[in-house]
Each structure stands twice: as C-alpha cells, then as structure tokens.
Amino acid sequence: MSTDISEPAPSPVLEPESHAAMLRIAVPNKGSLAETASEMLHEAGYTGRRDPKDLHVIDPQNEVEFFYLRPKDIATYVGSGALDVGITGRDLLLDARMPGAREIEQLGFAASTFRFAAPAGRFSEVTDLEGARIATSYPGLVDAFLDEHGVAADLVPLDGAVESAVELGVADAIADVVETGTTLRQAGLDVFGPVILRSEAVLIGAPTDAEGMETLLRRLRGVMVAQRYVMVDYDLPAELVDAAVKIAPGIESPTISPLRDAAWVAVRVMVPRKGVNQVMDALYAIGARAILVTAIHNARL
Numbered sequence: 001m002s003t004d005i006s007e008p009a010p011s012p013v014l015e016p017e018s019h020a021a022m023l024r025i026a027v028p029n030k031g032s033l034a035e036t037a038s039e040m041l042h043e044a045g046y047t048g049r050r051d052p053k054d055l056h057v058i059d060p061q062n063e064v065e066f067f068y069l070r071p072k073d074i075a076t077y078v079g080s081g082a083l084d085v086g087i088t089g090r091d092l093l094l095d096a097r098m099p100g101a102r103e104i105e106q107l108g109f110a111a112s113t114f115r116f117a118a119p120a121g122r123f124s125e126v127t128d129l130e131g132a133r134i135a136t137s138y139p140g141l142v143d144a145f146l147d148e149h150g151v152a153a154d155l156v157p158l159d160g161a162v163e164s165a166v167e168l169g170v171a172d173a174i175a176d177v178v179e180t181g182t183t184l185r186q187a188g189l190d191v192f193g194p195v196i197l198r199s200e201a202v203l204i205g206a207p208t209d210a211e212g213m214e215t216l217l218r219r220l221r222g223v224m225v226a227q228r229y230v231m232v233d234y235d236l237p238a239e240l241v242d243a244a245v246k247i248a249p250g251i252e253s254p255t256i257s258p259l260r261d262a263a264w265v266a267v268r269v270m271v272p273r274k275g276v277n278q279v280m281d282a283l284y285a286i287g288a289r290a291i292l293v294t295a296i297h298n299a300r301l
C-alpha cells in the first residue's frame, strides 16, 4: 500500500458543494442571552460551538452556519442583510433602529422591562425629564421613546453599569434594563414614568424569510412547546369526558382511547407545565384516576 503523503486522501465528510444556500444565523457570544440561546439551538438539534472562543461554526448536516456575535451588534448584521436570522433582545433590536430587521418570534427567555429610574422623588412623569441628563446604553431606544412623548433631554451614552451614573454626577436619571430590580435598589434608584418596553429574547430576520428559515422556526417552536407543556394521561368514567375536557382542553383536542372496561376511557392531553398540579387536582376531583404526568422532549405541532 502506498504511503504517499503529498496527496492527501479525500475527506470522508460529505459537505454540501456550496455554503451559499446555508442559513446564516447570528448567536449571542456573551452576556445574559448567550447560554440559553445556545442551549435552545442545541435542543433544536443543531451543532453549535464547542470552544467558547469560536466565532464561526458550520453545521453541514442541518445546512446552517452560526456566527457568534455581540448581542448588541446582531440586529446590525441581520438588518444589513449580512446574516439571515439572529437571536437577540427586543430592546437591542429596537435600539439598533434597523428597518431591515424585524421580530419573527418571541423565544420566552431573558424577560425584562426597560425603565427610567432616579433617586426617589426627583421625577415622576416622563415629561419631567425635559432638559435632564439621562444615562443609558440604549440611546436609540430611549431617543425614540422621548421623541414619541415630545420630550427633549440630553442622552449620556454609557456602555454598562449605568446605575452608577447618577451618584457619580454624570446624569440626573437613567434608562436601563430591569429584571429583579436588585441593581436599582442597591444604587438607591426608583423606577418612575411609563414602562418604556417589555423585552425578551427574540428571533429576528429580514422582512422576507430566507430559505431554511421555516425549519429553524418550527424546531425552535418545538423546543418551546417541550419546555412549556407536559403530557398528562389519566383514566376516567366515559360519561365524564366533557367535564374533563373543560378542565384540560389540550392544544387541539385530547386523545380518547377505549379501556377493557367499556365504562372507562383513557385520556391523553398536553397541559401547560405551570399549573399542572391544579389541573391534576381538578381532574381527580371529578373522578379521574391513575393520573400520570410525563415530560415532552421535543415536538412539532
């Protein structure tokens, strides 16, 4: 057998001829969104990066390419058409003011509100901010909101830790992400005025869907269904089916199967994970027995 090292053997990996048709997906590389976004893509069957330093990963089996980018930059890449879709925060999408990028789907994690805050008693309405200095790392978002309310204020753009800006004297108020409110409390600030925005992680894309987008969307929806719902099985006297279906109607319609005892049926239904114990109690109370709850690992509805 020849051992000619100048002619490498052809690669056994069958890669598609061109990467041009692959869906190009922007994924947060750091920060609050990164871990859950990558977990969700993994649950959806995609092969992401193994090394946290990787910037670009190709998943030929699923015909997608991942680009790991700063969450703040993702709307710019997608809105300019450089990438097809991305995962980012709604607040970051709106802050980027890119008409070429739109929200496609809510992804159900990283929920927060975007609020004004200041030392107690200094401001109470958005109109009180006329002429004030407002520190924020979301100047596009805040500017649009103030414009909408006819308020002219001076924005002080900062990269992060904006809660310190008032104490340090560079601003009179701040506008920032609030999740638990702990950071504001520790900085001695109170929220005031209207909720500027309710945000969460979202899938964003161009105004018209790229090829392959539908598959990604269906897979991500499947992951969300698996997270939000459980499967409930129970046995029930047949005449009680209508009452039971009122308690747990399922997404489309429960599956009813006959049992050997013709007076009883077996019912299988998807129930929101949150509140499943109340549903079980209510089913038991009307006469359901052998009520079993199992996890759903994945779904296509």
Ligand SMILES: Nc1ncnc2c1ncn2[C@@H]1O[C@H](COP(=O)(O)OP(=O)(O)OP(=O)(O)O)[C@@H](O)[C@H]1O
Binding pocket: 030, 031, 032, 033, 071, 072, 088, 089, 090, 091, 092, 110, 111, 112, 160, 177, 178, 179, 180, 199, 200, 201
């Ligand atoms: N404490 C939080 N809870 C929930 N979501 C958050 C929180 N902080 C930021 N987010 C969301 O995460 C996104 C911002 O992520 P990004 O990675 O840019 O900032 P970060 O998590 O503050 O990281 P960094 O350390 O780079 O500032 C926004 O959509 C924001 O709403």
Ligand SMILES: O=P(O)(O)OC[C@H]1O[C@H](OP(=O)(O)OP(=O)(O)O)[C@H](O)[C@@H]1O
Binding pocket: 159, 160, 161, 162, 163, 176, 177, 178, 179, 180, 181, 182, 183, 184
């Ligand atoms: O309401 P809370 O639960 O306290 O969360 C909100 C805080 O979390 C984020 O800050 P992060 O820790 O990312 O630091 P940063 O401000 O430097 O981005 C955000 O900017 C707020 O400061």
Ligand SMILES: [Mg+2]
Binding pocket: 160, 161
């Ligand atoms: Mg931050």
